[in-house]
Structures are given as C-alpha cells and as structure tokens.
Amino acid sequence: MPDARALRDAFGAFLTGVTVVTTVDDAGAPIGFTANSFTSVSLDPPLLLVCLAKTSRNYATLTTAKGFGVNILAEDQKDVSNTFARPVEDRFAAVDWQPGPHGSPVFADVAAWFDCATHDVVDAGDHVILIGRVEGFDNSGKTGLGYARGGYFTPALAEKSLLASAESLRLGAVAVRDGEILLVEDGKGGWTLPFVDKAEGDGLEILEGHIAQTVGLTLTTGLLYSVYEDTKAGGQHVVYRGELAAGTPQSGRFFPVQSPPVDEIADSAVRDIVKRYGAESMLGNFGVYFGNQEKGRVHAVAAKG
CATH class of the missing domain: 2.30.110.10 (Electron Transport, Fmn-binding Protein; Chain A)
Known part of the structure; x- marks a missing residue:
C-alpha cells in the first residue's frame, strides 16, 4: 500500500x-x-x-x-x-x-x-x-x-519568465493574413518563418520591429504557438501567432495556409509548425507546442469558434 x-x-x-x-x-x-x-x-x-x-x-x-x-x-x-x-x-x-x-x-x-x-x-x-x-x-x-x-x-507568467532568458533565444512568428502565411527566404534557396535573435532586455517589440524593417508590414503579435529547443544547432525558439497588416511585403512571400511549400522548408521544426498551423486553422482550435525540433507535445488552448 x-x-x-x-x-x-x-x-x-x-x-x-x-x-x-x-x-x-x-x-x-x-x-x-x-x-x-x-x-x-x-x-x-x-x-x-x-x-x-x-x-x-x-x-x-x-x-x-x-x-x-x-x-x-x-x-x-x-x-x-x-x-x-x-x-x-x-x-x-x-x-x-x-x-x-x-x-x-x-x-x-x-x-x-x-x-x-x-x-x-x-x-x-x-x-x-x-x-x-x-x-x-x-x-x-x-x-x-x-x-x-x-x-x-499561468501561461502569461511562464511566457514572461521565458522571455526574460537572454541565452540563445530566437523569436519567430507564424505571421498570417487573409488565409495566407508569410514565409521568408532561408538563405539556402528555401523558405522559413521570420526569426530574430533576442538580446537581454528585449521583448516582443524586437520581433515586431524586425518584421516591420525587413518585410515592411506591421505585425500584431498574438498568442504563443511553439516553444522548442534546437538540440542540434543549439538555442531556444519561441514562436508566436500574429496578424499582418495590409500591404505588399518587400521581402518574403504569402502562401495559402492549407498548401504551403513544405518540401521547400529545410528546417524540420519550421516545417512541422507550418503544417500544424494549416491543420489547426481549419478548425480554429490552436495549441502550444513544447519540446525540441524532433519530439514534444501540443497543449490545447481554447479558441472562440
């Protein structure tokens, strides 16, 4: 007993x-x-x-x-x-x-x-x-x-604690508009999500500013979407959902969320994020992923239907 x-x-x-x-x-x-x-x-x-x-x-x-x-x-x-x-x-x-x-x-x-x-x-x-x-x-x-x-x-407290970390932290965005997702060139002939390295003291404004500067569009950051460690390259990645304002991007390209060019996304973690977003957006129910680039768990988050 x-x-x-x-x-x-x-x-x-x-x-x-x-x-x-x-x-x-x-x-x-x-x-x-x-x-x-x-x-x-x-x-x-x-x-x-x-x-x-x-x-x-x-x-x-x-x-x-x-x-x-x-x-x-x-x-x-x-x-x-x-x-x-x-x-x-x-x-x-x-x-x-x-x-x-x-x-x-x-x-x-x-x-x-x-x-x-x-x-x-x-x-x-x-x-x-x-x-x-x-x-x-x-x-x-x-x-x-x-x-x-x-x-x-609370997720807000956990998120605040996470963002306070300054060691090898990259912020990224699933940036969408009108049923399309923005992907940017990865420098190797393929596509990836927009990312920016976060320094100590930086918050979400560094991600929004990076997209405004490089893409030329305003990003309204939403909820946390994925937290994963890249065990091969090193470093923690924190990805948010966000909505992009109207306008033509000066870099990157919009793709339908249901048919992104997954074969042209070399990073397996980014590929999984993009595929998951397409699947979840069909139902309007999104989760938050925690893990590494190979293995983790999606925690359900309620969404207003």
Whole structure:
C-alpha cells in the first residue's frame, strides 16, 4: 500500500486546469467548490466528468442533484479559485453568475463553462466520479488558470519568465493574413518563418520591429504557438501567432495556409509548425507546442469558434 501523502504529491506533478463545480440544493440555493479533477469524456454523446471526495460536505447534494456545472477559470481568476476552496460564508457574492440552461450556476468571465445533466455516478474508492451530459456551454477563448504541485501557474507568467532568458533565444512568428502565411527566404534557396535573435532586455517589440524593417508590414503579435529547443544547432525558439497588416511585403512571400511549400522548408521544426498551423486553422482550435525540433507535445488552448 503506497504512502498516501507521497502518492498525492506524485499525482500533483500533473499540470491541470482549475474549475469551480456548481449545482443548487433542494432549496434552490447555489453551492460550489474548487476542483481540478475535471476531464472531457466524449463528444457523442457530449460527456465530461469530475471527481468528488466522499468526505465532501457537498457529497449528498451533488450525487442526488439533477445536474451540475463546471466553470473553467481564466488565468486572472485565482481569487475565485481561492474563494471557492475555503469555507467562505457566501462564496457566490464574490462572482458574477447566473443559472445555466440546465439550472446550475455558471460564471461570467471564465475561460469556458458547461451546464450538465447528471449522466452517471460511479463509485471510485474514496471518491465518486460524476459524469455529466453537456446540455449547454460557452467558450470565451480566454486562457485557463493552471495548477501543479500545490501552486498556480499561468501561461502569461511562464511566457514572461521565458522571455526574460537572454541565452540563445530566437523569436519567430507564424505571421498570417487573409488565409495566407508569410514565409521568408532561408538563405539556402528555401523558405522559413521570420526569426530574430533576442538580446537581454528585449521583448516582443524586437520581433515586431524586425518584421516591420525587413518585410515592411506591421505585425500584431498574438498568442504563443511553439516553444522548442534546437538540440542540434543549439538555442531556444519561441514562436508566436500574429496578424499582418495590409500591404505588399518587400521581402518574403504569402502562401495559402492549407498548401504551403513544405518540401521547400529545410528546417524540420519550421516545417512541422507550418503544417500544424494549416491543420489547426481549419478548425480554429490552436495549441502550444513544447519540446525540441524532433519530439514534444501540443497543449490545447481554447479558441472562440
């Protein structure tokens, strides 16, 4: 039998999002609690699940309720997470909420919310698994709040820390406009993304300035898209999505995002980025890649449809 505390700490190594699970009691009063044991289950039928400790004060209400809501907190809602994780007298006074389509409380300004009918309650040791059928949802497109090893993290904080590094860091852009992606010459007869070396103290303005100077177009930098280390050439690469303003580029060339010249992109990491962007743009759901030029993982990021 493993040590319970050690096992819990090991489970805590997994990076999760932060949610507030809600429902209403028999008197119609809202109840809610912070939870990170959430996952999607199925698209057809639309199912999700959360885990609930049998020792929870909400156990009886949640396991007999007609449904429950899941509010995925945005990265600026740590205070909401803390409020619903503590024995606060009136937790709901701290949030802007309303009944969802199926009756459970859903919050304003969250990354996404789901209002569910109870599909099943499955016994699971000292917890139960609440499986909900999604009856209504909304996706704001905001980035969610993260949690790991007992502490919060946000992509914005991680990104700020990353940009503070001055050692062999290159900034690049998936620069697009009207369904086309800008590629620039790689100096070897092929194509690549626009990159610039970042010096200590530089921020994203160095990338935007580089594109303005070399391409002659204004880039509005968007969300982080890829972070990878080139283990062969050395150096960390950080690539952002961005929108280019109107105008004719003075260098480089636009290609349709669905049919870029991948055979003419020698850099395998850049080739994968360009191919992935084409595939993801068809659905409008983009991820963030972390790894090296050969192996890594794409972390999903919500996008407003």
